[in-house]
Amino acid sequence: DAGVIQSPRHEVTEMGQEVTLRCKPISGHNSLFWYRQTMMRGLELLIYFNNNVPIDDSGMPEDRFSAKMPNASFSTLKIQPSEPRDSAVYFCASSWYKRGLAPSYNEQFFGPGTRLTVL
Amino acid sequence: AQKVTQAQTEISVVEKEDVTLDCVYETRDTTYYLFWYKQPPSGELVFLIRRNSFDEQNEISGRYSWNFQKSTSSFNFTITASQVVDSAVYFCALSLGGYNKLIFGAGTRLAVHP
Numbered sequence: 484d485a486g487v488i489q490s491p492r493h494e495v496t497e498m499g500q501e502v503t504l505r506c507k508p509i510s511g512h513n514s515l516f517w518y519r520q521t522m523m524r525g526l527e528l529l530i531y532f533n534n535n536v537p538i539d540d541s542g543m544p545e546d547r548f549s550a551k552m553p554n555a556s557f558s559t560l561k562i563q564p565s566e567p568r569d570s571a572v573y574f575c576a577s578s579w580y581k582r583g584l585a586p587s588y589n590e591q592f593f594g595p596g597t598r599l600t601v602l
Numbered sequence: 603a604q605k606v607t608q609a610q611t612e613i614s615v616v617e618k619e620d621v622t623l624d625c626v627y628e629t630r631d632t633t634y635y636l637f638w639y640k641q642p643p644s645g646e647l648v649f650l651i652r653r654n655s656f657d658e659q660n661e662i663s664g665r666y667s668w669n670f671q672k673s674t675s676s677f678n679f680t681i682t683a684s685q686v687v688d689s690a691v692y693f694c695a696l697s698l699g700g701y702n703k704l705i706f707g708a709g710t711r712l713a714v715h716p
Contacts (some may be wrong), residue, residue, distance in 0.1 A: 516704075526693065526706040539703065574647065590637060591704060593647035 485509070487594035489575050495600045501563040504597045507556055508577030516591060517550055517560050518574040526574075532558065533580060565601045572596045604629045606696050608707035615684055616715050623679045623710045625694030631655075635697040636670065636677045637704065642690040650692075653677065684714045 488507040496502055508515050516531040530540040532552045540550070547566070552558040562569055576591040605628040615621045627636065638650040651661065653670050661668045665682045681688055694707045 525708045528703060528705075531703060572645065576647075590649045590652050592649065593639075595646050598645075 487575055487577050487592055489573075489594035489597050491597060492595060493598045493600075495602065496565055497602050498566055499564045500601075501561065502565045502569075502599060502601075504560040504573050504575075504599070506558045506560070506575030506594060508558070508575070509592055510556070512577035512579050512592075513555065514578045514580040514591075515552060515558050516576040516578075517558070518576065518593075519571045520574060520596070521571045529560070562599075565599075567601045570599055570601050572598050604631075604696055604698060604705050606694050606705055606707035608692075608694055608710050610710045611708070612711045612713070614713045614715065617686060618683050619714075620680060620682050621684050621712065621714075623681075623692050623694075623712065625677045625679065625707060627675050627677065627694070627696045629696060629698065631698050633698075637695040637697065638668065638677075638679050639693045639695060639706075640690045641693065641709070647693070650679075681712075684712075686714050686716055688712060689714045 487509055490505045494502060514533050517529040518526050519529055520526045527542055529542045530550045531538055535552045535555060547564060548562055550560045560573060574596045575594045578589045578591045580589060607626045610624055613621055634655045636653045640648045640650055651668055658670050658672055667680045669678045677694060689712060691709045691711045693709045695704045697704050
């Protein structure tokens, strides 16, 4: 079974350009998470979805960042306009979650990440 | 506030040594979950273990073992007879009872030298 798929694996762009990162979660999973990893800030949760609905986007740095999940098998994270400080590795993760099912502790499966460099 | 602290930034050992990675967490919730993930040099994050707050039993899996102590809010990870392939960054994470939102520690970089 395929794991979480992310594309592209590497992206180099110039400041001011729009960047779109893509994620395909594991089939059957209903929760999807976007994380950013930098040396300075470590692993930060940006946003997560449950059943395609954004639940918490408090980690999104600013309005330049947006995320969508149009269906259960696809999500995008967009940065417009990009800035050099956005350079990081962006991970997508998915898990299965059912509200009310206690204890709910399904682990998140991570994609390989997208290494973004903004010049 | 919820927080995970991994005080050891880097650890360097020689192969076959035992090594313990510390993890201290903070939460006021009574239901929570603790995880360890491994990030090898290739960059992906690999799930190692999950533990819920109601189960303080220690766990052993091969050369890996985990010690969960609620009294000290710690969830430490020990690698016995370390190997070069264990070299990686190890993350401890806390998940509260909601949507599995993970709060990660800063990570401990383990270098195992031959």
